[in-house]
Amino acid sequence: MPQAKPIISDDTVAALTGASICPYVTLTGSVDCSSSPPIDIAAVSTLAHKAGAVVVVDNVFATPLLQKPLAFGADIVVYSATKHIDGQGRCLGGVILGTAKYINETLQPFIRHTGPSLSPVNAWILLKGLETLDLRLQRHCDSAEKVAKALQGHAKLNDVLYPTLRDFPQVDLAKKQMKSGGSIISIDLKGGKDASFRFLNALKLVLISNNLGDSKSLATHPMTTTHQRLTAEQKAAQGITPGLVRLSIVNLAGMPSIVYGLFGLGMFVMFLNMGQSLAAGWFTLGSWPLPIVIIAST
Known part of the structure; x- marks a missing residue:
């Protein structure tokens, strides 16, 4: 298990207090166990606001139900509604949350002039998805935590990453900011890329896809998919190893289906x-x- 790193590094402080800064600070505020620990949204927001920056949080992994970045000082929250909100891989969409002033004075004029509007049917699908998001997400989280705990300490694994596990580097922060650990688990298999590919090729029912929050359990190899454009140094800095596999756990059909699908x-x-x-x-x-x-x- 990697050691806990400072939530706000010296480089971050220097960047936000320098003479010239970016007017926006973008955070992956929810936990993507495949690439980063949770970030202290309140601490970063305080620092960014002192420097006059706007804090934007990508909250897709936590969803609006598990974490509320606006309550921790963030200014804008964004979601890929294609993930948990739709929940069945039917459409593409996104959500932007902010103050009434930001929505009315900044976002609406931008949308009016550039045209990134949802089609009516996609909007309807996402609204229907919201009706069952609470029930679906609760099942996802319960199942993911059970699988993560069961895999801890296995001889074939270097690591199991899940926010609410006791030995997760930022477990205290994750529990402070999130109501639950979410539906994403990452496992680091001994044997590197060959081992992770053998694992993926042997999966039953679980599909190989870099999507998440779907109605099907999904698995992906971040080094060759979601993070393949990064340099070797960037991958190493984010903990993207050759043996890392990200699992998006779903439990709509019951735990036995997950067991069969994985094993x-x-x-x-x-x-x-x-x-x-x-x-x-x-x-x-x-x-x-x-x-x-x-x-x-x-």
Whole structure:
């Protein structure tokens, strides 16, 4: 597990207090375990505002339900509504939140002059998605946390990254800012790229895609997809290793479907109780035996 780094580095302080600064400070304020720790939104906002900057937070990984950046001092919050808000991979869309002054005086004129408007059907789909976001996200988060805890300490893994795990570098900050850990887990497999590709190629039901928050559990290899344009030094600085795999966990069909999707049929399960009960066992993914805890319904 990587050591906790300062939430605000000396370089950040210098950049925000120098003679010439960018008028906007953009943060990935929610936790993308594949590339960055959570950022102290309140601390950065205080520092940025002293320098006269506007704080923009990309909150897509947390969604509006798990984290509210405006309450921590951010000025603008953006979302890719294509992710959790739609939740079924049906359309493209985005959301921008801010003060009434910003919306009326800045955003609306920009939209009027440039035309980035949603189609009526896409707007309708996203509104319908909001109706079930709370229920879907709760299931996603519960399932992701169970899978993350079950994978901790496995001999084939260098690391398991999930915001609410006790040994996550910024766990205290994550719990302060977020109501739950979200639906994203990252695992770092021993053996580098070859090992991660064997894992991905052996997946059952889980699709290989760099999307997230869909109605299907998804997996991606950040080094060769989402972060492939970065230099080797930039990847290393963000913790993007050859063995890193990002998992977007979904539990709309129940935990057994996730277990099958990730680990296949080669499984040994010891049932502790009948009905809704915890079941522990070993699930073999080819030559990869992985422990998991599931909720078994009988």
